[in-house]
Amino acid sequence: MTGAAVIAALGVGFGSAQLMNRPASGDDHAEEGHAEEGHAEEGEALAMTPEQAAAAGVSVIAVQRGGGTELKLPGRVAFSPGAEAAVDAPLGGAVVRVHVGLGDRVAPGTALVTLRSPDGAASRADADASAATAEAARAAERRDRTLFEQGWISQARLDVTASEMRRAEAELRAARARVGAFGTPGADGLTVVRSPIAGVVTRISAAPGQVLHEEALQVAAVADPRRIELVFEAPPSAAALLSVGDRLDSTVAGSRVVSGVVVAIAPANENGVVIVRARPTGEAAPAGSVVSARITAGGGDGAMVVPVDAVQTVEGTPSVFVQEGEGFHVRPVVTGRTADGRVEILSGLTGDERIAGVGAFLLKAELAKGEADHGH
Template sequence: MTHRTLFLTGAAIALVATAGLGFGLGRLTDKTPAAAEGHAEEADHEENFIALSVADAAKAGVLTTTVGRGGGSELVLPGRVALAVNALAALGAPVSGAVERVHVAVGDHVSAGAAIASLRGAEGANARASVDVAAAGARAAAAAAARDRRLFEAGVVARQDWEASQAAADKAQAELRAARAQVTAQGTPSAGGLATLRAPIAGIITRVDVRVGAFLTQGGLVAEIADQSAVEYVFDAPPASVGAIKVGDEVLVQRPDGGEDSARIVAVAPSAVDAGAAVVRAKPTAPAPRIGSIVSARVILAKGAGGLTVPADAVQTLEGRAVVFVVEPKGFRATPVITGRAAEGAVEILKGLNGGETIAGKGAFRLKAELGKGEAGHED
């Protein structure tokens, strides 16, 4: 009897345990196909978004913070000292001819109008002869017009005769002006065709391409002159930052010797297709280092209350772009930003935030990792 009682009791316990286990599994797996399908629709992937509450994020080690404000917003740009746009002159031969004399050498300082080289050629002689012919014709026409005017006033010739001779005089004067302009453009050659080429600007001779006895064709390069007092700074800027850099913005230039000078932006040229950087030109407001010197600059983009700042941990790199995870009602969204300088654990935000957002700070890298897993799962 005892054995029978124990057997029945054991069977009853096993039956209850089996029933309980079945009930638990039912609770975990009691999902109809329709319910599962609805859940899958809710879990649809949204690009650059993580559905996660702030409380759950905090449990995972992601802490939120607000966007702060720091000092003036700046952007550091690499650059160099270069000649200004109109500081380089290339002197070409105005006429064909043989070089009779070279008046300068590389490195010489010259003033505007200084003699650079002398050429002798038939073209110059012909041009000067044309001036002489035109001058003689103009004098004769002017005399004829004056004579006809006196005769008209005396009643000897008709008015139309005087007007015709006056028109001929005006035409002769126009031809003389044209001949003189041509001679000036050809270096004002003498009657013998000797023309002296003169410096159009003051500066240093940086190149001489002629020798005595050489024959030059019209337009051939004779020399180059650089006005090294007319320089500018040329900086390379990230293409994405061009919209934040404005003409007139102040630039603090770091010289090779460690000192700083100020300058002002005069032009911003967006990068060409497939170019690596945009070009920013600035005019020095103080004596600049020598041409070719490597410099850097801090472009002041904002003043007054200061630019936006976020903790350095908040800025993550996603697909090659800097992003900050901004808190939304249903989760965190990866928001692209343009960053400025970084100092003391903070990073300036030049573009992408308005200052009123709550963002993921410490532990933001976990959101980036989670987003990466989500992307991978979505691709599968």
């Protein structure tokens, strides 16, 4: 009986050992894989529209190409030609009323300032007198023409009357042109200065009671904030390296990225500076903002490069957030050299993607938050 008990115990122990040592099934592997932390997988998505991303401080940029010749240029955001108007009063006088304030939106023809001008009153009087003279000359010409047709006056007399009529009409046209140039003042000399363009009032130089003289007639400035461009100053050697159509990325205040395309390159001025103008391809900073740009000349046929901020470590793998549809997808990448705020992408991107640049870390934090909520 003692021997039988020993044999039974050994059998139970061997069976338990076999059970504990048997290979894990497929379901066990799945549970273990779900439990442990893995690497970033392509396709991991974060739902966020471009508008939501912009509101959160995330900029969306295109993948750039390194190589070629690169230039770093200082610059500024400026109004495009014709987008800003310095409005002068057409003649001197005393300011009666200022109709607008700084920041007001105006349309073409909106009243800016009303002034009372003796010169305006005189021009209106001249125009009215010329109109009366021209009307009298036309009546005289009609009378003499009738008399000529009836044989009472000669052709020479009719020719003199017709000439006087034409002279009076010419003086009337000149008088009306002066009135129009003076802003069409009334008989009392009141003249309304109006905005020539649509935009925002950026400066007011007149106040009620102020007397405007010929040396200082400016009353306001109006600019269209939507019509802006990027203006850079380049050394003379840059003229041979740049061409219209080259792409650039400029940085505002050290963080925000504004992309653009070169539209004009002026010859070096007397100071030896080449002015480079570019058209923003996306949302730009307000006029007056200081920017610095890196211009890739010659089309940029080198390796793919992105800002350092665009590459985030997601679950231990360098990754970028690629904008696709109404969200961002995690795309693992292989990085190369890092220089001057940009990192080389060796693989993982095609170069046609639009990715999160400045603020990409916010997407990483949002992704981690979503995974934590999913875990709970």
